[in-house]
Amino acid sequence: MNENFDPLISSLQNEKVKQWASLLDKKYRDRSGQFLIEGVHLVLEALKGNADVTTIVYDTERGIPAELKLERETNDSAATLGLEWVQVSRAVMSKCTGTDTPPPVFAILSKLSSDTAALFRKNCLVVVLDGVRDPGNAGTIIRSADAVGADAVILGNGCVDLYNPKTVRSTMGSLFHLPIIEADLKELLPQARSKGVKLIGTSLQAEHTCYGYDWTQPTWLLMGSESEGLSPAVRELVDESVIIPMVGQAESLNVAMAATVLLYESLRQRTYSNK
Template sequence: MNVNYDPLISSVQNDKVKQWASLLDKKYRDRTGQFLIEGVHLVLEALKGSVGVMAIIYDAERGIPAELATVREERQAAGTNDAEWVQASRAVMAKCTGTDTPPPVFAVVTKLSADTKTLFTGNCLVVVLDGVRDPGNAGTIIRSADAVGADAVILGKGSVDLYNPKTVRSTMGSLFHLPIIEADLLALLPQAKAHGIKLIGTSLQAQHTCYGYDWTQPTWLLMGSESEGLSRDVREQVDESVIIPMVGQAESLNVAMAATVLLYESLRQREYNNL
């Protein structure tokens, strides 16, 4: 494999560079159906999955990271290396990633697609975000959902854009491992109820702790915004609210920590209750 054959782009005024950099803006992500991922780990995760990787751009001074070079050779041998590989100057890398210290590689990827029918099947566990606006919190919840084997994550209106670069980074690749759907909750929640799925929220006024709820039944876990919790319309759909007990002096847990506690209680009941 001779990477010298990869085209080199050094000018930030190049049309391709302008197109890539535009994907830092949600408007252009929505218009093109593409988004950016940064760093070796995320690019590797995308290449391992069924994601459409359109182009892989790496720092010409550093060369292709060793892990990616190996995967590239394997994909070439298998005839599946359909992504465009491009060398770029440090200035181009910085412009397209919006960071002071640009990563060694980034990629242009097509937006994910997921079938909403999977949300209602079997003994499902789905995490629903209602107005969660912080990219770090949303990304952490997606990672936790992935870690416990949840079936999907739903981002309701008012939540952070899944394809915001900060959100993408904070998922650490978990967005490629489970269905993540952006949807109107007021349309989806009644459908869940019609399928016999319990809608569970959290409340400081709840009468039962999260350890008393039966997480082995089909459940959608509803988590609200960092400052206001669940919106009124969504709260009215909740079948039961639980509270996470706290015996120390902390006033509360942030939404990502709370979701993680609840998801791991679900995992304990579903997989480890008889140990």
Template sequence: MRNHRILTLTSVQNEKVKAFASLLEKKHRDRSGKFLIEGVHLVQEALLAGAAVETVVFDAERGIPNELEDLLAESSCELVEASPSVMAKCTATDTPPPVFGIVAKPDVDRQTLYGEDSLVVVLDGVRDPGNVGTIIRSADAVGADAVILGRGCVDLYNPKTVRSTMGSLFHLPIMEGDLAELLPEAKQHGIRLIGTSLQASDTCYSYDWRGAAWLLLGNESSGLSDQTLVQVDDSIIIPMHGRSESLNVAMAATVVLYEALRQRRYLS
């Protein structure tokens, strides 16, 4: 391995351990520009994607997971073995994972958002970590260009959000930003802003998703904010023929994104 040595941490009072554990809180993530990833799959995805993994910590009693040995052999990240008590202090799950990592938050080049055929998902006040994670996974699955989390959304780097992305966090640009600034900027680049509305005349299937389009999705209970609604260019509705009153925001996002994919990639 490139690591000259493996650091051993056994005490939860160690300053390095306290620094790791502090990343469970948003204020410390914001201050440090770093976040935690938990479990073999997320660490594996981060390393495969070339994310800025600074440290990988594994349970000394269980050893380095087999799935990570080759990746860590090629990585220059710090490698730490830790006692089970340290693993428990630094992770947010009831059963501590065998490994966790410390990753630097990425910088997103805003110009990547404004491509002539860009498909971007914009979240406005979506607060449930599971919904945000599922939307990011769906955006990744259809090959969307980016996801934007506006103010009022759950923290992207909340451990629950990170886990719910299942690694898709590392596969496409995701940024947190001020929609009051980003949406008018998108319009200046000729991008259509599309929201959902029960009063829309276009369905998600009749609407033309080809060309640059940003899909705007609002809060689970109240929808898009008034400030965002005034920026919407076009509205669509997801047709429903059964008795269900509505889809949750993550399901709605997935339905619409796959229709956009169908039109963009599979129309002859």
């Protein structure tokens, strides 16, 4: 397909432009069921992950990035067939993206649908976020969960919106690789316990380190807010708490770093304990 035939939009008053720009606001994302991703890497990950991409928008001055041009010409999967490609002015790129320097491309997607069956797989490893409000932390935890092969991530009430542009960027595409489920933890956590899943939290008062816990059993790792930790209602449901030992002068790790340490100890026990 020739990009010269793609429609060109240069006006900031265009209705499509207004619609795309509105997706920077959670209210409009919720209303439309769509969200926006920025940059070549994220768009490629979305296409490879068979996400429901509806429109790819690129800077007419820069043209379609080479990697996406190749994908357009060679990938005939359901993810790329029927896509709308639009070229726009630099001013439109600036209006529709949340970064200081506009990327060469962005895409419009339908919100993700996730299979909750992944939550209860045999020997499941699921990360549960309770009130994690920082988009960088939430995105990084999703990325770490993807890296260790976790089964899913659950975002409880009070968490940052998964589709916040900063959250999406921080995942580096991992949101397309594993189920991410938004749920009421007060309903879901008792359900997990009834299925034999261990609910594990962290506490400075814990008697066991993270290296003493058996991560090979079905486990949901519960991580609380940056300032307050787990909410009282969730804390009451925890089966066991562990502590990450620190021998230096640092007072604490942030929630994304702590989750990553725990996830990699899980990976070590599950995959590398006899190697």
